[in-house]
Amino acid sequence: MKTNLIIIASVICCCWIGSATAQTTNKNYDEKLARELKADDYGMKKYILVILKSGSVTDLPKAKLDSVFTGHMANINKLATEGKLIVAGPMGKNDRSYRGIFILDVETVEEAQKLTTTDPAIISQVLAAEYFPWYGSAALKETLKIHSKIEKKSH
Known part of the structure; x- marks a missing residue:
């Protein structure tokens, strides 16, 4: 149980860090x-x-x-x-x-x-x-x- 909580917490943390550092597309971008x-x-x-x-x-x-x-x-x-x-x-x-x-x-x-x-x-x-x-x-x-x-x- 404790191991599952650690894994779940790690996944949530990784997702949060990933979304916090995700880059957005420039609204002025001209492909x-x-x-x-x-x-x-x-x-x-x-x-x-x-x-x-x-x-x-x-x-x-x-x-x-x-x-x-x-x-x-x-x-x-x-x-x-x-x-x-x-x-x-x-x-x-x-x-x-x-x-x-x-x-x-x-x-x-x-x-x-x-x-x-x-x-x-x-x-x-x-x-x-x-x-x-x-x-x-x-x-x-x-x-x-x-x-x-x-x-x-x-x-």
């Missing part, structure tokens, strides 16, 4: 949009974060360096147009030689490396890249659409 953005149940997805840092080449003539960075910006625009580059931007001055970041809409480091080998700044070794799997909001893909509406001058 179609979630599917389009490849979001999981938390609205998140896998990306690859690329940290760009100063590379080993530091002595290019100004004209060549300007050409490399013109190509770098063209490559950024190409990857964004293809839907592979979600976020890009420079970093402020820091003591780690970090120069900028990319967030790429790919699932593997190998895919990200393949995309960044098309960048003249990386090819010329003016910049070097470090790659990290990153889990973030699937809504980041919408950033570029919004950005195009607030960008007064284009690159």
